[in-house]
Amino acid sequence: MTHPYVDLPKTAFWRSGVAEAGHDGLVDIFRPAFDLPRDAAIATAGSCFAQHVGRALREAGMTVLDAEPPPPGCMAATARRFGYRIYSARYGNIYTTRQLLQLVQDALADHVDAQDIWEKDGRFYDALRPTVEPEGLSSLAEAIALRHAHLAAVRSLFSRCSHFIFTLGLTETWAHRQTGRVWPTCPGTVAGRFDDSQHGFLNLGVSDVLADLAAIRTLLQQIRPQMRIILTVSPVPLTATASGGHVLAATTRSKSVLRAAADEFAAAHADVDYFPSYEIVTNPAARGAFFQPNLREVTAQGVNVVMRTFLAAYGLAAMPAPRTQTVAPSTDPAEDVVCEEILLDAFRK
Numbered sequence: 001m002t003h004p005y006v007d008l009p010k011t012a013f014w015r016s017g018v019a020e021a022g023h024d025g026l027v028d029i030f031r032p033a034f035d036l037p038r039d040a041a042i043a044t045a046g047s048c049f050a051q052h053v054g055r056a057l058r059e060a061g062m063t064v065l066d067a068e069p070p071p072p073g074c075m076a077a078t079a080r081r082f083g084y085r086i087y088s089a090r091y092g093n094i095y096t097t098r099q100l101l102q103l104v105q106d107a108l109a110d111h112v113d114a115q116d117i118w119e120k121d122g123r124f125y126d127a128l129r130p131t132v133e134p135e136g137l138s139s140l141a142e143a144i145a146l147r148h149a150h151l152a153a154v155r156s157l158f159s160r161c162s163h164f165i166f167t168l169g170l171t172e173t174w175a176h177r178q179t180g181r182v183w184p185t186c187p188g189t190v191a192g193r194f195d196d197s198q199h200g201f202l203n204l205g206v207s208d209v210l211a212d213l214a215a216i217r218t219l220l221q222q223i224r225p226q227m228r229i230i231l232t233v234s235p236v237p238l239t240a241t242a243s244g245g246h247v248l249a250a251t252t253r254s255k256s257v258l259r260a261a262a263d264e265f266a267a268a269h270a271d272v273d274y275f276p277s278y279e280i281v282t283n284p285a286a287r288g289a290f291f292q293p294n295l296r297e298v299t300a301q302g303v304n305v306v307m308r309t310f311l312a313a314y315g316l317a318a319m320p321a322p323r324t325q326t327v328a329p330s331t332d333p334a335e336d337v338v339c340e341e342i343l344l345d346a347f348r349k
Contacts, residue, residue: 023286024305033266033273034228036163036314041065043088043161047095047169049234049277049298051086056307060316064088067157068150083132089157090150092129095170096204097212097261098182103128104219107154116181117143118192125191126150127183136191158223167277168258169234171204172242172250186242201242203254209261217269229272231262235281237296275313280306 010016011028021027036042042064044054054064068090070079083090094100105111116127123136124143129150137143158164175182177200188194204212213231220227233255241250259278266274281290281302288295290302298306311317 018283018285021285023283023289026280026283026309029279030275030309030313032313033270036062036230036316038062038316041160041162042165043157043163044165044167045087045089045091045094045100046165046167046232047093047234047236049169049236050093050165050167050232052303052307053165053167053232053310054087056303056311060311062316065157065160067153081134083129088161089154090129090132091154092132093169093184094166095184096173096182097168097209097216098173098175098202098204099128099184100166101212101216101219102182103154104158104216107151107158108219108223110148110151110155112144112147112151113179113181114140114144115176115179116183117147118187120191123191127185127187127192130183130185130190155223158220158227161224161227163228163230164220165230165232167232167234168209168262169236170238171209171254171257172238173202173204174199174242175202176200203243204257206257206261206264209257210265213261213265213272217272227271229269230275231266231272232275233258233262233278235278235290235298235302239296275310277306277310280309 005012009028017027038061040062042054042057042062044050044057044064046053057064065088066085067088068084070082070084074084076085079085083092086092091103094103117140118125118127118130119140120136123138124140125133125136126143126147128147133146137146173182173184174186177198182202186194187199217229220229235255237251238247238254241247243250243253255278262274266272281298283290286302290299290305291297292299
């Protein structure tokens with residue numbers, strides 16, 4: 001008697017596909033749904049872990065778009081401190097699908113809301129990317145003007161982009177109770193002032209993430225009809241949770257929602273794919289070796305395995321960076337990451 005399990009490959013069984021393969025021997029964990037050609041024009045965005053994607057693609061000789069390059073002569077460390085060359089535009093970390101949808105909508109409409117400019121100690125901050133101007137700006141008008149310039153750069157970015165890689169990071173966010181607008185940080189942490197009557201906690205579910213992704217895809221196709229989207233889920237746990245529960249349970253809930261939604265959305269659209277960053281880093285065969293001692297940040301080894309798997313699946317090999325590159329390479333790419341969420345740890349009692 002025969003049955004469907006008789007002729008399955010080794011990768012279909014836990015013992016041979018995971019336990020015996022080890023942490024660095026995963027085979028066929030990712031089979032791309034479409035090509036990533038050498039002449040692709042790539043845009044990257046997402047949570048903190050997404051910063052590794054752009055860096056690895058540049059090192060492989062791929063074209064990663066940069067719609068907001070630093071001023072001429074700007075030193076690499078200064079450029080990074082002010083949010084340059086971290087992603088394909090100077091939008092900082094985009095932790096949730098709701099935040100990304102809001103950015104695309106704002107860019108298309110050139111919409112700037114003065115309520116999204118927060119004040120702290122007489123300085124003004126763009127609440128939607130609060131750390132790109134670490135010292136703040138001198139006036140509300142200046143902050144609004146720079147926001148308009150940023151949105152113009154985002155429109156230009158997506159008009160040129162052939163492949164968009166987005167790393168989903170969180171489901172928890174904070175929103176304006178009346179308008180529903182969300183921010184990457186809780187008001188009162190980096191800047192602004194928390195007001196319980198105005199600011200509410202929001203924890204996205206699978207249906208929310210799916211609806212956001214559908215709206216994002218529709219808008220991006222209006223800008224660039226042939227754009228391909230690659231989704232991945234960050235393996236980095238939450239720094240803190242405002243859900244009222246334990247941070248471990250909250251992290252599992254958040255990553256499960258994002259993973260389920262990304263899989264369902266990719267399966268429903270031929271121009272969307274899912275890459276398993278989360279699965280590679282959290283692989284039990286690694287026995288925690290891909291996490292730093294704080295059990296949150298991913299080690300350089302973990303990052304390398306993820307990106308090596310990604311590049312190999314597309315037939316890409318790492319190439320030396322061009323001599324004209326202005327950003328000094330990090331000695332430990334796992335530690336050279338800008339992440340606003342980690343600031344929440346400073347408020348731990």
